[in-house]
Amino acid sequence: MALLVKGLKVKIGNKEVLGGVSLAVASGEVVALMGPNGSGKSTLALALMGHPSYEITDGSVDLDGGDMMTATPDERSRAGLFLAVQYPVSIPGVSVREALLASLRARGESVSALEVKKRIEAEAAELAIDEELLKRSLNEGFSGGEKKKMEILQMRILAPKYAILDETDSGLDIDALKIVATGAAFMAKKKQTGILVITHYQRLLKYLKPDRVLVMKQGRIAKEGGLELVVELEKSGYKQYE
Amino acid sequence: MSRFAKIVRLDQNTVKTLSETYRLGHRDEIKYAYRSGRGLTEKLVTDLSARKNEPLWMREYRLKAFAVYNKMPLPNFGGDLSLIKWDEIFYYLKPIEKTGKTWKEVPDAIRKTFEKIGVPQAEREMLGGAKVQYDSEVIYGSLRRSLAAKGVVFLGMDEGLAQYPELVKQYFGTIVPLSDNKLAVLNSAVWSGGSFIYIPKGVEVGLPLQAYFRINAENAGQFERTLIIADEGSKVHYVEGCSAPAYSSGSLHAAVVEIIVKKGARVQYTTVQNWYRNVFNLVTKRAWVEEEGEMRWIDGNLGSRLTMKYPACILAGRKARGETLSIAMAGEGQHQDAGAKMIHLAPETTSQIISKSISKNGGRATYRGMVKINKGAKGAKSKVVCDALILDGASRSDTYPTNIILENDVSLEHEATVSKVGEEQLFYLMSRGLSEHEAEAMIVNGFLEPVMKQIPLEYAVEMNRLVELEMEGSVG
Numbered sequence: 001m002a003l004l005v006k007g008l009k010v011k012i013g014n015k016e017v018l019g020g021v022s023l024a025v026a027s028g029e030v031v032a033l034m035g036p037n038g039s040g041k042s043t044l045a046l047a048l049m050g051h052p053s054y055e056i057t058d059g060s061v062d063l064d065g066g067d068m069m070t071a072t073p074d075e076r077s078r079a080g081l082f083l084a085v086q087y088p089v090s091i092p093g094v095s096v097r098e099a100l101l102a103s104l105r106a107r108g109e110s111v112s113a114l115e116v117k118k119r120i121e122a123e124a125a126e127l128a129i130d131e132e133l134l135k136r137s138l139n140e141g142f143s144g145g146e147k148k149k150m151e152i153l154q155m156r157i158l159a160p161k162y163a164i165l166d167e168t169d170s171g172l173d174i175d176a177l178k179i180v181a182t183g184a185a186f187m188a189k190k191k192q193t194g195i196l197v198i199t200h201y202q203r204l205l206k207y208l209k210p211d212r213v214l215v216m217k218q219g220r221i222a223k224e225g226g227l228e229l230v231v232e233l234e235k236s237g238y239k240q241y242e
Numbered sequence: 243m244s245r246f247a248k249i250v251r252l253d254q255n256t257v258k259t260l261s262e263t264y265r266l267g268h269r270d271e272i273k274y275a276y277r278s279g280r281g282l283t284e285k286l287v288t289d290l291s292a293r294k295n296e297p298l299w300m301r302e303y304r305l306k307a308f309a310v311y312n313k314m315p316l317p318n319f320g321g322d323l324s325l326i327k328w329d330e331i332f333y334y335l336k337p338i339e340k341t342g343k344t345w346k347e348v349p350d351a352i353r354k355t356f357e358k359i360g361v362p363q364a365e366r367e368m369l370g371g372a373k374v375q376y377d378s379e380v381i382y383g384s385l386r387r388s389l390a391a392k393g394v395v396f397l398g399m400d401e402g403l404a405q406y407p408e409l410v411k412q413y414f415g416t417i418v419p420l421s422d423n424k425l426a427v428l429n430s431a432v433w434s435g436g437s438f439i440y441i442p443k444g445v446e447v448g449l450p451l452q453a454y455f456r457i458n459a460e461n462a463g464q465f466e467r468t469l470i471i472a473d474e475g476s477k478v479h480y481v482e483g484c485s486a487p488a489y490s491s492g493s494l495h496a497a498v499v500e501i502i503v504k505k506g507a508r509v510q511y512t513t514v515q516n517w518y519r520n521v522f523n524l525v526t527k528r529a530w531v532e533e534e535g536e537m538r539w540i541d542g543n544l545g546s547r548l549t550m551k552y553p554a555c556i557l558a559g560r561k562a563r564g565e566t567l568s569i570a571m572a573g574e575g576q577h578q579d580a581g582a583k584m585i586h587l588a589p590e591t592t593s594q595i596i597s598k599s600i601s602k603n604g605g606r607a608t609y610r611g612m613v614k615i616n617k618g619a620k621g622a623k624s625k626v627v628c629d630a631l632i633l634d635g636a637s638r639s640d641t642y643p644t645n646i647i648l649e650n651d652v653s654l655e656h657e658a659t660v661s662k663v664g665e666e667q668l669f670y671l672m673s674r675g676l677s678e679h680e681a682e683a684m685i686v687n688g689f690l691e692p693v694m695k696q697i698p699l700e701y702a703v704e705m706n707r708l709v710e711l712e713m714e715g716s717v718g
Contacts, residue, residue, distance in 0.1 A: 049673050052665065077675040085673070089666045093688025099674065102684060106675040137688065154674065 001027040001064050003048075003081070003162040003194055008059035010040075010047045017043045019219040020059065025162055025194040030185070032205055032230070033198045035216030036238035041198045042086055044216075045166040049083040050076050063162065078107055080161030084151035084168050090140035096120065096150060099138055100157050107158075116157075123153045127179055144171030152183050162194040163187065169204040181207030202234045217241040263714055264545075266359060267488030267518055270351040270458055274377075278334040280461070284308055287431055290334050294400055294434075297407055307420050307430035314424045319642075320610070321548040321577045326522050331463040331494055333432050335377035341398060342382045352376055352458075359485065361454050368700060370449035371396045375466055376456050378434040389447060395440040396451050399467045402438025409440065413469055417500035417528045417556070425550075426526040429465045429498040436466030436497065441476040441507070450479040450512075450698075457486035457493050457521065468499040472507035472535075479510040481701065485545070486518040492547060494522045501529035501537065505559065508536040512701050516708055517545035519575055525551045533559030533588075539566040540697055543578050544708045552610060554583035557591035557619075567693050568597040569705065571712050572605030572637070581611035581628075581642075586619040586652075593624045598693050600686060600709075602633035606640070613654060614646040625655045631689045632662045633682065683713045 003025045010018040018040050025031045035041055047054040048061060050073040061068040063079050071079065091099065101116045124134055127149050139147050148168050155163050165184060169177055185208050187193040197208060205213075205227070213229040214221050222241055223229065276293070278286050287308045291301040316323050342348045345362055356362060356374060365372040371385035373396065380398030389396070395406065403410045420430050437453050457464050472478055486493060495517065503509050509529065517523055523546040529537040539553035555564025566582035584593035599607035609628045630639035641658050663685050671681035686709065687694075694702045 049669075051669055072678070073669055073672040074675050074677050074681075077673055083673050085670065089664070089670050091667060091671065091685060091688055093691035094684055099671065099684070102671075102676055102680060103674040106677065106680060158674065 001161075003196070004060075004062040005048070006060045006062075008044070008047065008061065009057045010043055011055045011057050012043070012053060016057075017054075017219055018047065021219070021221055023196075023214060023221060025196050027161065027194050028188055028192040029212070030188050030195045030197060030208060030210045032210035032213045033196055033216060034200065034213065034230070034233060036242050039216040039241065040219040041216055042166055045083055045164045045198060048164060049073055049081065074106065077103075082155050082158055082160035082163040084148070084155055084163065084165045086166040086170070088139045088147045088151055090142075091138045092140055094138055095136065096134055096138050096153070100154060103154075103158060119157055120153065123156050127153055127183055128176070129153060145173065145176045148172055149176060149180060152180050156183060156187065159187075159191055160193060162196070164196045164198065166198045167200070168197070169199050169201060177204060178207055184208050202230050205230055215241055263711055264488055264518055265711065266485040266516070268355070269487035269489075270355055272337060272349065272351055272458070274335055274337055274459075275339050276334070276336040278332055280332055281329040282331075282333050282432065286333055290432060290434070296403065299411060300403065303415065303420070304431050307427050310421050311424065311427045311431055314421070314427055316424050317550070320550040320579045320608075323522070323548075326492065326494060327461070330461045330491070332459060332461055333463045333465070334434060335459050335462055336379050337376045337458070338379070338381055341380050341401070343384065345382065348382050352381065355456065356382075356454065359454065359456070359483070361452075364452065368449060369452050370447055371451045373398060373437050373453040374456070375435045375453065375464070377458055377462050377464060380435045386449070392445050393442040394445060394447060395438065397438045399436040399438045399469065400434065402469070406438070406440070409471070410438065410469065413471060413500065413502055415500075417502065417530050418498050418526050422526060425496040425524040426498050429467060429496050429526070432463070433465045433467035433498065436468040437470070437480070438468070439470040439478065439480065441472045441478045443473045444475045446477040447479070450481045452481040452483070455482065455484040455495075457495065457517075460489045460493070461491055462493045464493070464495045464497070466497045468497065470499075470501040470509065470511075472501070472503050472509045474504045475506045476504075477508045479512065479698070481512045481514075483514045483516065485516050486521050488518050489520055492520045492522055495525070497525045499525070499527040503529055503531040503535035503537050503562075505533045506535060510538045510540065511553070512540040512698070513542060514701060514704055514708070515541075515543045515545055515549065519545065519547050521546045523549040523551065525549075527551065527553040529553075529555050529564070531555055531557050531559065531562040531564060534561045535559060536563045537565070539568075539582065540701070541566060541568045541580065542705045542708075543568070543570045543580050544705070544712060546578075547575065548577045548579070550579045552581045552583050552612075554585065555593060556585045556587065557593065558587050560588045561590045561592075562588060563591070564593040566595045566597075567696055568595070569690060569693055570597070570599040570607050571709060572599070572601045572607040573712055574603040574605060577606045577608070579608040579610055581609050583612045584614070584624055586613075586615040586622040586624065588619055590621045591619055592622070595626045595628070596693055597628040598690055599628075599630045599639060600633065600689070601630070601637035601639050604636040606638040608640045608642065610642045612644040612646070615649050615652050615654070617648045619649050620651050622649065622652045624653070627657045629658070629689070630660045631686065632660065633686075679713070683710060686713060
């Protein structure tokens with residue numbers, strides 16, 4: 001059981017941004033994807049989720065044996081993929097409760113509004129999210145950190161098979177970072193969620209320990225290794241990958 | 243519009259396809275008690291008045307209106323009125339001889355239609371009284387005994403004229419004068435049906451009074467006339483709904499509504515307009531609000547081919563308040579030209595207009611509004627918020643606000659936004675598992691939420707349901 005990406009090439013407009021990326025994330029595995037700005041990490045995340053601006057020209061994406069190449073974003077979501085986006089957009093007039101209730105029902109779960117409310121409140125307490133935010137329009141006027149926590153809350157409620165966390169650590173203070181990382185680690189360990197965590201920094205990986213580390217360079221995976229790669233990057237920076 | 247693949251668009255321009263998302267598009271086969279010929283003549287006007295056994299003054303009023311109508315030009319703003327086939331229209335269609343007091347008296351075919359709409363059920367559960375108009379005549383009416391005992395009058399306009407001739411004569415045509423605009427003049431010449439309501443001093447009517455307007459005939463003209471008088475310190479909520487069969491050729495609905503809100507009275511008038519997309523809906527609605535009175539228009543325009551409607555409040559007494567909450571949804575082949583007018587004549591009067599419009603599938607939504615603060619209206623305050631949401635590249639939204647301020651020491655706020663449903667919003671919700679259609683509907687509901695939460699629950703539910711039906715028509 002795995003999320004398998006093979007030889008993925010992606011264009012934005014006429015520009016090739018990914019030049020053949022291959023990687024695998026197994027169930028319950030945490031894989032870190034690092035690399036300098038502009039190396040294609042976010043493009044990979046959005047292309048995997050089926051964002052319409054990213055045209056896949058070659059390669060394959062396979063989730064537990066199911067071909068995702070022609071699936072729309074909602075079909076990918078319902079197949080078990082989740083993306084905690086780097087810049088969550090606001091949805092005026094729609095609370096996280098309403099959004100999640102609809103998401104769960106779209107999955108065919110027959111949950112009551114009250115059940116969902118309770119589950120969300122429990123997760124919010126766990127993630128130290130102010131209850132007031134649960135009633136407000138999703139992401140509207142939220143701080144950077146609040147948005148990121150809300151992404152993790154949604155991930156935990158939707159319990160995906162595979163989750164991509166796109167720079168979920170940026171904009172978080174150290175306490176929030178710990179909470180978010182522990183929350184994600186719990187998903188990997190207890191729920192067997194395979195996690196692809198995209199980050200620039202070592203600090204998140206202290207709490208969300210990756211099984212493997214990949215480094216991206218100019219739209220390709222340039223290096224693969226263990227935690228020692230993170231230490232090395234922290235020391236010498238991304239120069240050799242730019 | 244499809245950016246996420248797998249979208250099936252409905253065939254364009256076929257009545258059959260459109261009617262599939264319109265739940266009330268059937269017609270009843272009935273034998274009319276009386277039908278006028280097509281087109282409008284002076285003889286039709288005199289015949290109509292004679293058939294109704296009206297007092298002489300009303301007959302003369304109609305004839306005067308007919309003369310003015312012939313000379314008056316059509317409005318030079320709003321939508322395309324050249325498509326109306328004036329000479330094809332039946333200006334008077336009388337379905338049955340007598341207004342029923344129980345549903346048993348209503349012919350089966352007609353009763354079934356109103357059962358499908360849900361009027362008798364609503365009447366039992368939540369209304370203080372109901373009036374049902376079918377083409378030109380009110381065919382059913384009721385009022386709870388407890389309200390009648392308090393002196394509340396809720397009649398068809400024709401009955402009102404017969405039973406309360408002095409009261410009608412005193413107020414009829416005073417808020418919307420005879421020569422106000424071409425459509426109001428037309429109504430003054432050939433009006434038939436509508437509601438007459440009188441709420442005595444200090445009486446608060448707890449349950450809404452509802453009128454339902456149904457057009458059944460093809461090329462029908464429906465010209466109801468409503469007069470509501472809320473005496474000092476009284477309170478009433480009047481609700482109207484409407485629908486029509488799915489014909490290919492158009493019908494015309496040109497109503498006039500006049501409301502008198504006396505000192506300290508409160509009137510709320512809620513409209514859920516769901517005409518089929520062939521109906522021209524050209525309506526004049528106006529309220530006169532006296533000292534410390536409150537008038538609130540809740541105007542939901544979801545159906546019709548063209549709607550031109552700008553409910554107005556004339557704030558005539560100190561501290562009078564006027565409010566309009568307007569929701570418009572323009573889909574394929576529809577133009578909603580809606581808004582509000584607030585005329586401040588007295589000191590410390592306040593008004594608020596909130597308008598939310600949605601256009602999709604090539605529809606056009608126009609906000610047209612006016613706030614006028616006259617000399618002498620010191621300390622007047624007005625706030626206007628109009629937000630438009632455009633769902634695709636083929637659709638259109640326009641905003642035409644007019645502000646006329648003739649007094650110092652007043653406050654006027656105006657906010658307007660136009661937004662498009664963004665790809666990023668759709669992608670975000672879809673990435674959580676919602677289909678493109680569900681995501682779009684959720685964004686639309688969120689957009690309407692600030693207005694919906696101010697509408698009484700039952701009507702908000704009905705409007706939400708209609709919005710959702712409209713949304714179903716946009717994606718397969």
